[in-house]
Every structure is written in structure tokens, then in C-alpha cells.
Amino acid sequence: MGIKGLTKLLADNAPKAMKEQKFESYFGRKIAIDASMSIYQFLIVVGRVGTEMLTNEAGEVTSHLQGMFTRTIRLLEAGIKPVYVFDGQPPEMKKQELAKRYEKRADATGDLEEAMKTGNKEDIEKFSKRTVKVTKQHNDDCKRLLKLMGVPVIEAPSEAEAQCAALCKSGKVYAVASEDMDSLTFGAPRFLRHLMDPSSRKVPVMEFEISKILEELNLTMDQFIDLCILSGCDYCDSIRGIGGQTALKLIRQHGSIENILENINRERYQIPDDWPYQEARQLFKEPEVYTDAEQDEIKWAAPDEEGLITFLVNENGFNSDRVTKAIEKIKAAKNKSSQGRLEAFFKPVANPTVPIKRKESKCVLRSPKPATKDKMLFSLQASTSSRSRIIGNLSLPILDLGSKHSMSLSRGVCFGT
Amino acid sequence: MLELRLVQGSLLKKVLEAIKDLVNDANFDCSATGFSLQAMDSSHVALVALLLRSEGFEHYRCDRNLSMGMNLNNMSKMLKCAGNDDIITIKADDGSDTVTFMFESPTQDKIADFEMKLMDIDSEHLGIPEAEYHAIVRMPSSEFARICKDLSSIGDTVVISVTKEGVKFSTRGDIGTANIVCRQNTTVDKPEEATVIDMNEPVSLTFALRYMNSFTKATPLSNTVTISLSSELPVVVEYKIAEMGYVRFYLAPKIEEDEDDAKPQ
Incomplete structure (x- = not known):
């Protein structure tokens, strides 16, 4: 099936x-x-x-x-x-x-x-x-x-x-x-x-x-249909010895069943004598269905x-x-x-943040971390305006202590980094 | 590298209690602006948006925009271990798969570290446009919580209608109906006890009480609640967090069935 x-x-x-x-x-x-x-x-x-x-x-x-x-x-x-x-x-x-x-x-x-x-x-x-x-x-x-x-x-x-x-x-x-x-x-x-x-x-x-x-x-819909026919569908036989993986490789290489048939090694792969792949393809592409106009509106009613x-x-x-x-x-x-x-009401948008937990380790460009500077660098601007700076210098460690001008430096004690 | 020190640790405890029933897993986003979260409930009917601005933290360090996936129930379990007067510090290293919550007692004689595993959460982020609302109601949060609780013992949905007269909450159930009207009232001793109605256009919308009741879990965060309504938008129920930000809940309205399927029964 x-x-x-x-x-x-x-x-x-x-x-x-x-x-x-x-x-x-x-x-x-x-x-x-x-x-x-x-x-x-x-x-x-x-x-x-x-x-x-x-x-x-x-x-x-x-x-x-x-x-x-x-x-x-x-x-x-x-x-x-x-x-x-x-x-x-x-x-x-x-x-x-x-x-x-x-x-x-x-x-x-x-x-x-x-x-x-x-x-x-x-x-x-x-x-x-x-x-x-x-x-x-x-x-x-x-x-x-x-x-x-x-x-x-x-x-x-x-x-x-x-x-x-x-x-x-x-x-x-x-x-x-x-x-x-x-x-x-x-x-x-x-x-x-x-x-x-x-x-x-x-x-x-x-x-x-x-x-x-x-x-x-990286396939077109037509190629995907060909891939499915090659893998084996309900409508026609498949070629012996070609499974999903091989079919994908062949489609990527040749683009369509026609091209595959021209280039394939016929000794190794036996193509069925009567192989109606074109009809199968047609069936997938333009199956017999009711169009919108032929159909009543779908309604859910009370039981x-x-x-x-x-x-x-x-x-x-x-x-x-x-x-x-x-x-x-x-x-x-x-x-x-x-x-x-x-x-x-609301449409999905891309979230700009990067997960801290990374599945695969990615190569990240990073300037050497100055351990002492870490504790010295204070940003006293309003945090909204400092945002662009942070984005611009992804790896520069910045301590953003917020925008209160009255804040004394002693409050910004940094501990246990 | 991320390090956020919150002197009033109880705030974070309350925030978690407010949202953990609505959302199971969520990504906390950390940027120069602050510590935030946006998440939907599993049926995508309600959304919670949390913001704790960086200025509200005693110490706020976030080297780049980061997100941390957490199970809110587990996070709540850990935060429950913090005393109400404790200072809470959230720490995480780059590429780490854990986050650490550090609890310091006010006298500094007890320091506890709780490390929690992070999760990979594939969540959708919705863009919420700034909107002009037809009506904005500000009222004591305890009053709103009481109304939601009372109405849910009668029916499943609440109709919130705002007119010049005031704001009306009504429901209907098997045993009968209930109507509660709150009039504008600004002549109170304490400003937080006032009911203020700011209306451009009368509006009436229907919502599921189950969600409203869940939102009122945020009542301990703020004395007042702001309810913003527009006929073609989800309602916003906002609890301001003093000096720091807010918890906002969005709830999609119930729509009258357009189909003529209301067969007589």
C-alpha cells in the first residue's frame, strides 16, 4: 500500500x-x-x-x-x-x-x-x-x-x-x-x-x-512523483533492484524516468516489459477528483x-x-x-534568537576573551540603543547594566563568572 | 554567556506560577532589552508574552541574543526551592545544555545552586502588531479574578461587553445566567482600587472562561489588570510587573458559527 x-x-x-x-x-x-x-x-x-x-x-x-x-x-x-x-x-x-x-x-x-x-x-x-x-x-x-x-x-x-x-x-x-x-x-x-x-x-x-x-x-513535484513511482506504488510495478535510495540517486542524477531509462544499465536492472509509468504519473498528477465547483460546501451539523x-x-x-x-x-x-x-490574527515571524543549547557544534568566530576586560566593560547607555552594538559585535562581551544614570558602579558587582 | 541577577527573586517565582499551567515548554529569549518569553498553549488559542526589562535586574549580562528551552513545570519546581526573600541569579554558559538558578538568602549565609537541563523546543513565534483597541478597562486584579472564578461556576464562556455604562461580564449555563457590571469608579482612596474605562467604540466579545481563569493566576504580580478589547482582535489581559515589565495574555475570541447548523434540538 x-x-x-x-x-x-x-x-x-x-x-x-x-x-x-x-x-x-x-x-x-x-x-x-x-x-x-x-x-x-x-x-x-x-x-x-x-x-x-x-x-x-x-x-x-x-x-x-x-x-x-x-x-x-x-x-x-x-x-x-x-x-x-x-x-x-x-x-x-x-x-x-x-x-x-x-x-x-x-x-x-x-x-x-x-x-x-x-x-x-x-x-x-x-x-x-x-x-x-x-x-x-x-x-x-x-x-x-x-x-x-x-x-x-x-x-x-x-x-x-x-x-x-x-x-x-x-x-x-x-x-x-x-x-x-x-x-x-x-x-x-x-x-x-x-x-x-x-x-x-x-x-x-x-x-x-x-x-x-x-x-x-531538491526536487520538483514532477521529479518527486517519478521518485515515488520508482520506489514502488499501487499502480505499476517497479524496477527490480531499485529501492528508494537508488531511485533518489537516479532522479537526482538524471531528472526524470525517461532519462533514467536511457542511461541505466539494462543488464543490471530489468525493466518490466509492460511498464505503464507514464500512465501512473498521469494518475498522480491529474487524478479524477471533484473540483471546488462540483462540490457542496463542507458543513458540520449538530448530531x-x-x-x-x-x-x-x-x-x-x-x-x-x-x-x-x-x-x-x-x-x-x-x-x-x-x-x-x-x-x-497574528502571523508567525522568525525569532532572531539563537538557542544556547546547540545540537551540533557549529564553528563560531570569536575574539579571544579578555578575562579581565570582562569585568571592566560597562555599558551605561539605554539598553535599547545599545542593542545594535551588541548585534554588531556578537562575541564582544558587554555588561549591560541598564540605563539608570544614578546607578553607582558598586552595584554592578560581578561575581563568579 | 548569560548572567542575570534579580534581587526580588519572588517576582520570578510568581511569573512561573502565572504561566506554567498555560504552557508546558517554552523558550526564554534573552537580549539586551531584557529577559522575555512568548509561547502559546497547546491548542494555539492563548498566548503569553512576558518581558522583564534588563534595567530591572541588579546585574544583567547577555553577550548575544540567546534562547533557552525550558520545561516550565520543572523550572517551577526549582524556583519553589527559593525563599521569598532570596536573590535569584540565572546563569548559563555558551553552548551549555543546562541553566543554573542560584538562590542567595538576604543575609548571604545560604547559597543554593540548582542546575536544570535545557530542551530543544521548536516553537513558533507570532508577530503581534501594535494596535489601537476599541476599549481598555483597568480594574483591580483581585476583582477580575473573583469575577472569572464566580462566572465559571455557572457557565463555560464569558461575554465581555464595554459600553458607556461600564463593563459587563455575563455567562449562561445549565442552571441559569449571571451578569456582573462594573462601573467606572475613580473616586477611591487608593488609585489601584479604581476601575477606569477608556472607550472609543462599544465592543462585545465572547471568551472561554477556562483560559481567563488560567490568566488570573498572575494576580499576585500586580494590583491592577488591564483588559484591552477590539472586535476583530484577540483580547489582551495585562499584568504589569512593577518597574520591570509585564505579563500579557492574548486570547482568541469565540466566533459565532456562521453556518446555519443550529438545528433545533
């Missing part, structure tokens, strides 16, 4: 483009979330032990509802405004990849049966995870739940990540949250990982900024209490007290979301 090894590649080559953020710092932000990915995670994680899943009386799985309900409330309580984006028709090119996944799942189902027979618990756990599949029913259940909660839902024409990226590009949302690094390849300006992780895991949110990634890697109780308690066997409490939480959070952020 996604782009192979991109996280590591970025951590090694563009560490400044990644930033750990606190969950709370997204207060008041609109964030587009790749729903299918989240549902998949819920099915794997929430309430599943071996082959047993959370179910209602009719035996239908409810893990996804439980997960979606609690995590979304967590977002709302933090003042975040989520928009869930669901996958539409997969693009033609992904069919191959999907077929592969289907096959893997079939294998896993076989393995699971085997493991059940022998009773090997570890294997049961391992293979049952692999058999998890997000069905249309799961998606529809979640859409219904979200609508009842008053959370907007968008159905993408094709890939959800691409639609998320488009929303972020047009400024409708602040960032895209997914676990799938594809979002960056689709050009999402700001991408978040681990936003949907349970709070118990205490994983900080990892924020990626595409502009910083390009700057750090439908009765609807939620009917759906969760009556139809899916949720505990009625817990649902009622949760609805109270949604309502309280709704109240909170009217709080503005300071950045709406």
Missing part, C-alpha cells in the same frame, strides 16, 4: 520536512481523513481477538462502527473538524494491485483454516488479520453513522487520497490525515500520520509538508440524537448509556469548535 519505504527515505533525506506535533495543536483545524484506511484499521484493531470480532445480535461485525464512533468523538473533543472521504471506483490501473491483494487474502484464508485446525494461536492471529476486508456494507454503515453524528462525508469519484489532496490544495481543509503515503504523491500540501491512532498509544502526530520535502530533496440511538443501540446492540454519554460529548465539542485560533 502506498509508496514503498517513503517514510524512511524522507526521514533519512529530508528530516526537516517532518515534524512531530501534539494532537491538541490541530484545535480548530479542518482535516480531510481517508475513511477507507481508517475503517480497515478499525476492523483489525477494535475488539478483535483471533477470528472473533465485535458483533451485534445478528452476528454482523460492528468493530468499524465502534472505532469510527469513538475516534471521531476524540477528534471532535479536541476541537478538530474532520471530513471523511470515501473511495469511489478504483482506477483501472489499480485493478492489478487489487487482484494481488485479493489473492493474498485468499491465501491467508486458506492458511487461517489450516491454523484453526492445528490450533496455533499466533498463526490464527496473524492470518485472521490478513483476511480482513472492508466491504461496501462497512463503508455504508460508517457513512450513515457519520451523517448522524453531523460529520461531513465526501464520496470521491475515484481514489480517496487524491480527493483529500485536492481539498487540501484548494484550502478547504488544513491538512490530510491518512496512513497512506500516497497522499504526498498526490500533492497534499500538508499530510498527517498517526492522527487516528488511539490515545493510549501516545504516538505524536507526524506532520509532513510537501513544499519542505521538495526543498530538502441527530434519536437517529444515533436507533442505529447504534437498537440496530447494533451498543450500550445505551454509553451512546447517550457520547452524544453529550459531541454536543459539548460542538460548542467548543467556535473557538478561534491565534494564527487567524
Whole structure:
């Protein structure tokens, strides 16, 4: 899924483009979330032990509802405004990849049966995870739940990540949250990982900024897309023997896949016969998405209490007290979301100061420190006017004792330097 | 190299108590102007700006503009070990990853050194433009603290409205409503007990009481508090620190939802 090894590649080559953020710092932000990915995670994680899943009386799985309900409330309580984006028709090119996944799942189902027979618990756990599949029913259940909660839902024409990226590009949302690094390849300006992780895991949110990634890697967006295709994406095979590092080296050296193909040693690297990299590139550059005009305004509404109780308690066997409490939480959070952020009023500026604690030792020009002069040099000007002097002579030790003319020198005793 | 000697050490103790609940980690900036700090709370709704001017220190040495990242809770723990009459000296060497707080008793018979580890903090600095405010209210800080505390037992938000009549603080909650009006009052014996309203335009804004209550932790720093309001700006709640500077709190207002989502419930 996604782009192979991109996280590591970025951590090694563009560490400044990644930033750990606190969950709370997204207060008041609109964030587009790749729903299918989240549902998949819920099915794997929430309430599943071996082959047993959370179910209602009719035996239908409810893990996804439980997960979606609690995590979304967590977002709302933090003042975040989520928009869930669901996958539409997969693009033609992904069919191959999907077929592969289907096959893997079939294998896993076989393995699971085997493991059940022998009773090997570890294997049961391992293979049952692999058999998890997000069905249309799961998606529809979640859409219904979200609508009842008053959370907007968008159905993408094709890939959800691409639609998320488009929303972020047009400024409708602040960032895209997914676990799938594809979002960056689709050009999402700001991408978040681990936003949907349970709070118990205490994983900080990892924020990626595409502009910083390009700057750090010194690539254009087109080159970055080529890099992702070479590293391995969902839409076509990659060249055997070329991983992220090599791909980065080649792109830096040759600039594009076309040039790489002309210059590469074809004996060493076998290029797949049918390699539709151009189509894959096109898919990343101009994916099928709704434009601003085709879309309704994104709106957050009040929760439908009765609807939620009917759906969760009556139809899916949720505990009625817990649902009622949760609805109270949604309502309280709704109240909170009217709080503005300071950045709406004040703009960030560069801070002129240098941290005293330096991570790496830098070479600093410095005049030899006259130990005695240290204690002799007094600056009796008003401190504001002496500022420029200090900036001009960064390393000259100056004792600024302030501007009081009445100050006697005896007050300026210097001790223990 | 940095060395700042503050005779009235209790000031620094009070400053820390005032801000440590709002902000966990922050960079202290040190320049020729003074010892300052700007930091936001984790949800970027409130900001604290502290300035202790260099003139206020008995001895102030700062060779170049520096910043020191500190965990405010840990710093507060250390400063709590200083007596109220103690002289506090802050010391740090270039390139060092620690800062030292030295506490001297007034009689000079006890000297304590506390060394604290510094942190790397990647913080955003916001540019705060000088602004003309529609209304500026000055009132006794204890009175303001009392109002915030009382209102927060009724509701979550406070509407602050300034008119010619005075300044009104109101809230609404499940159990009912509360309105407190403070009129201009300059005929008091002590100037710090006055309530002074300087208004160009009537203004009314809504704020979260949770933050307001947190700001009033600065009450011990000053007898009076100044509240500056403008309809399109965050409120500024300022506590002056005698002869030295200020602690200013900025809080973004609550915005009425523009969406027509207020479905009848």
C-alpha cells in the first residue's frame, strides 16, 4: 500500500520536512481523513481477538462502527473538524494491485483454516488479520453513522487520497490525515500520520509538508512523483533492484524516468516489459477528483440524537448509556469548535534568537576573551540603543547594566563568572 | 554567556506560577532589552508574552541574543526551592545544555545552586502588531479574578461587553445566567482600587472562561489588570510587573458559527 519505504527515505533525506506535533495543536483545524484506511484499521484493531470480532445480535461485525464512533468523538473533543472521504471506483490501473491483494487474502484464508485446525494461536492471529476486508456494507454503515453524528462525508469519484489532496490544495481543509503515503504523491500540501491512532498509544502526530520535502530533496513535484513511482506504488510495478535510495540517486542524477531509462544499465536492472509509468504519473498528477465547483460546501451539523440511538443501540446492540454519554460529548465539542485560533490574527515571524543549547557544534568566530576586560566593560547607555552594538559585535562581551544614570558602579558587582 | 541577577527573586517565582499551567515548554529569549518569553498553549488559542526589562535586574549580562528551552513545570519546581526573600541569579554558559538558578538568602549565609537541563523546543513565534483597541478597562486584579472564578461556576464562556455604562461580564449555563457590571469608579482612596474605562467604540466579545481563569493566576504580580478589547482582535489581559515589565495574555475570541447548523434540538 502506498509508496514503498517513503517514510524512511524522507526521514533519512529530508528530516526537516517532518515534524512531530501534539494532537491538541490541530484545535480548530479542518482535516480531510481517508475513511477507507481508517475503517480497515478499525476492523483489525477494535475488539478483535483471533477470528472473533465485535458483533451485534445478528452476528454482523460492528468493530468499524465502534472505532469510527469513538475516534471521531476524540477528534471532535479536541476541537478538530474532520471530513471523511470515501473511495469511489478504483482506477483501472489499480485493478492489478487489487487482484494481488485479493489473492493474498485468499491465501491467508486458506492458511487461517489450516491454523484453526492445528490450533496455533499466533498463526490464527496473524492470518485472521490478513483476511480482513472492508466491504461496501462497512463503508455504508460508517457513512450513515457519520451523517448522524453531523460529520461531513465526501464520496470521491475515484481514489480517496487524491480527493483529500485536492481539498487540501484548494484550502478547504488544513491538512490530510491518512496512513497512506500516497497522499504526498498526490500533492497534499500538508499530510498527517498517526492522527487516528488511539490515545493510549501516545504516538505524536507526524506532520509532513510537501513544499519542505521538495526543498530538502531538491526536487520538483514532477521529479518527486517519478521518485515515488520508482520506489514502488499501487499502480505499476517497479524496477527490480531499485529501492528508494537508488531511485533518489537516479532522479537526482538524471531528472526524470525517461532519462533514467536511457542511461541505466539494462543488464543490471530489468525493466518490466509492460511498464505503464507514464500512465501512473498521469494518475498522480491529474487524478479524477471533484473540483471546488462540483462540490457542496463542507458543513458540520449538530448530531441527530434519536437517529444515533436507533442505529447504534437498537440496530447494533451498543450500550445505551454509553451512546447517550457520547452524544453529550459531541454536543459539548460542538460548542467548543467556535473557538478561534491565534494564527487567524497574528502571523508567525522568525525569532532572531539563537538557542544556547546547540545540537551540533557549529564553528563560531570569536575574539579571544579578555578575562579581565570582562569585568571592566560597562555599558551605561539605554539598553535599547545599545542593542545594535551588541548585534554588531556578537562575541564582544558587554555588561549591560541598564540605563539608570544614578546607578553607582558598586552595584554592578560581578561575581563568579 | 548569560548572567542575570534579580534581587526580588519572588517576582520570578510568581511569573512561573502565572504561566506554567498555560504552557508546558517554552523558550526564554534573552537580549539586551531584557529577559522575555512568548509561547502559546497547546491548542494555539492563548498566548503569553512576558518581558522583564534588563534595567530591572541588579546585574544583567547577555553577550548575544540567546534562547533557552525550558520545561516550565520543572523550572517551577526549582524556583519553589527559593525563599521569598532570596536573590535569584540565572546563569548559563555558551553552548551549555543546562541553566543554573542560584538562590542567595538576604543575609548571604545560604547559597543554593540548582542546575536544570535545557530542551530543544521548536516553537513558533507570532508577530503581534501594535494596535489601537476599541476599549481598555483597568480594574483591580483581585476583582477580575473573583469575577472569572464566580462566572465559571455557572457557565463555560464569558461575554465581555464595554459600553458607556461600564463593563459587563455575563455567562449562561445549565442552571441559569449571571451578569456582573462594573462601573467606572475613580473616586477611591487608593488609585489601584479604581476601575477606569477608556472607550472609543462599544465592543462585545465572547471568551472561554477556562483560559481567563488560567490568566488570573498572575494576580499576585500586580494590583491592577488591564483588559484591552477590539472586535476583530484577540483580547489582551495585562499584568504589569512593577518597574520591570509585564505579563500579557492574548486570547482568541469565540466566533459565532456562521453556518446555519443550529438545528433545533
